[in-house]
Amino acid sequence: MFFFGLGNLFYVSLLLVNAIAVLSEDRFLARIGWSAQSINEPVGFGDPSGQSVKARLVNLISAVRTLMRIPLIVVNTIVIVYELVLG
Numbered sequence: 825m826f827f828f829g830l831g832n833l834f835y836v837s838l839l840l841v842n843a844i845a846v847l848s849e850d851r852f853l854a855r856i857g858w859s860a861q862s863i864n865e866p867v868g869f870g871d872p873s874g875q876s877v878k879a880r881l882v883n884l885i886s887a888v889r890t891l892m893r894i895p896l897i898v899v900n901t902i903v904i905v906y907e908l909v910l911g
Contacts, residue, residue, distance in 0.1 A: 838899065844888045845896055858882050 853859045858878070875883075 835903075838903065841888060841892060842896060842900070844885055845892055847885060847889070849886075849889075853882075853885070858885070 847853055849859050859882070
């Protein structure tokens with residue numbers, strides 16, 4: 825059976841992006857060695873194939889936290905209003 829519909833898949837992806845967005849670099853990521861300062865590789869528009877998986881994940885987390893801040897506020901507000909109205 826197909827348990828996940830498109831709505832549930834949207835909720836799961838929204839929750840995952842929210843979880844990435846709320847990670848604090850100072851309080852959590854630096855403790856486990858996943859801060860941008862712990863990566864000694866240069867960050868830029870060069871060839872990313874030389875980067876390690878950890879460096880790519882740190883860059884992904886940083887990009888999500890930077891670029892998705894305002895869209896996440898809007899999407900979360902729309903989802904909350906939708907759930908309150910149509911439950």
